[in-house]
Amino acid sequence: xxxxxxxxAVTLGLNEAFGVTEFEDILDLSERSGSNRAFRIxxxxxxxxxxxxxxxGDMGRHFTCMQAAAxxxxxxxxxxASAEDRISITDFVQTVAFPAPDALLRIxxxxxxxxxxxxxxxxxxxxxCTFLLNKGxxxxxxxxxxxxxxxxxxxxxxxxxxxYEQVAGVxxxxxxxxxxxxxxxxxxxxxLFDGNxxxxxxxxxxxxxxxxxxxxxxxxxxxxxxSEERIYLQEYFGRPPDEYQxxxxxxxxxxxxxxxxxxxxxxxxxxxxxxxxQPVPPYSDFQQRFWAREVGLADNHAxxxxxxxxxxxxxxxxxxxxxxxxxxxxxxxxxxxxxxPVLSPSAPI
Numbered sequence: 386x387x388x389x390x391x392x393x394a395v396t397l398g399l400n401e402a403f404g405v406t407e408f409e410d411i412l413d414l415s416e417r418s419g420s421n422r423a424f425r426i427x428x429x430x431x432x433x434x435x436x437x438x439x440x441x442g443d444m445g446r447h448f449t450c451m452q453a454a455a456x457x458x459x460x461x462x463x464x465x466a467s468a469e470d471r472i473s474i475t476d477f478v479q480t481v482a483f484p485a486p487d488a489l490l491r492i493x494x495x496x497x498x499x500x501x502x503x504x505x506x507x508x509x510x511x512x513x514c515t516f517l518l519n520k521g522x523x524x525x526x527x528x529x530x531x532x533x534x535x536x537x538x539x540x541x542x543x544x545x546x547x548x549y550e551q552v553a554g555v556x557x558x559x560x561x562x563x564x565x566x567x568x569x570x571x572x573x574x575x576x577l578f579d580g581n582x583x584x585x586x587x588x589x590x591x592x593x594x595x596x597x598x599x600x601x602x603x604x605x606x607x608x609x610x611x612s613e614e615r616i617y618l619q620e621y622f623g624r625p626p627d628e629y630q631x632x633x634x635x636x637x638x639x640x641x642x643x644x645x646x647x648x649x650x651x652x653x654x655x656x657x658x659x660x661x662x663q664p665v666p667p668y669s670d671f672q673q674r675f676w677a678r679e680v681g682l683a684d685n686h687a688x689x690x691x692x693x694x695x696x697x698x699x700x701x702x703x704x705x706x707x708x709x710x711x712x713x714x715x716x717x718x719x720x721x722x723x724x725x726p727v728l729s730p731s732a733p734i
Contacts, residue, residue, distance in 0.1 A: 433474050482677070563596070
């Protein structure tokens with residue numbers, strides 16, 4: 386199963402990590418064609434994850450962030466990593482179902498520890514919703530594609546872009562609140578629960594980012610009301626969230642919705658007007674299934690459904706009084722305030 390051109394590198398890794406030159410068993414866990422290769426291997430009776438990165442990317446940054454997270458007890462122990470060979474071996478996590486009420490407490494606690502780590506190396510890309518705050522040719526191209534397309538009705542596109550301009554206008558005036566961030570936690574697959582602890586995996590997209598990004602994309606899956614929002618944020622900040630923190634968090638959640646609408650509808654629909662004769666599930670129902678990994682993003686149809694459920698939710702939020710209230714609170718807030726959480730020593734999550 387190991388690609389022929391990686392056999393020697395894998396043998397070297399096994400030797401350095403365990404003093405052996407071969408494994409006892411192997412199971413291919415690779416998701417699909419074109420994805421990074423992942424294998425469950427057995428060495429001396431124990432299971433490990435062998436990962437061969439085939440996608441382009443800075444493996445030095447990737448492995449630096451992964452090792453820092455592992456040292457903090459957030460990621461599985463790293464047994465071997467070679468940036469040159471693009472190979473890593475880590476402990477294997479046997480997962481069980483991760484109930485949302487449990488995640489509501491464990492995840493913000495894990496993010497509090499993550500965001501208190503020493504700074505991560507920077508990256509030359511941004512695949513998170515803060516991409517929408519970074520002016521430049523790439524952003525201009527995305528917005529122009531959206532304006533020129535007929536994915537949404539003209540009035541819908543106009544309202545989406547108007548609301549986006551409001552959020553971006555407010556956020557662009559804020560002092561950056563950067564923290565070491567995972568940046569790919571909108572995928573439940575990257576949060577593994579073994580029944581006792583939470584582990585964060587797949588650190589390819591890690592770099593310093595607005596601390597509210599990791600918080601917001603997960604909240605959009607598991608936080609369903611304001612009571613849960615307060616619990617979630619209190620676990621992160623170590624104290625009840627204040628008005629400004631709740632408002633800034635709310636706006637980042639809306640920016641995430643906007644990003645996924647723009648990206649996934651563009652990718653999934655090929656620029657064509659959405660076919661709304663096919664209904665989509667309510668947002669909460671879809672996210673429950675997405676969280677449980679019962680649905681994914683494997684093809685264009687799935688991407689379109691993902692974009693549509695985010696659009697339906699965003700369409701409702703854009704009409705709520707809280708949207709404008711959050712804009713006012715963050716705009717009027719003291720942008721020099723200390724929004725960082727009260728940190729506690731690292732502990733098993």
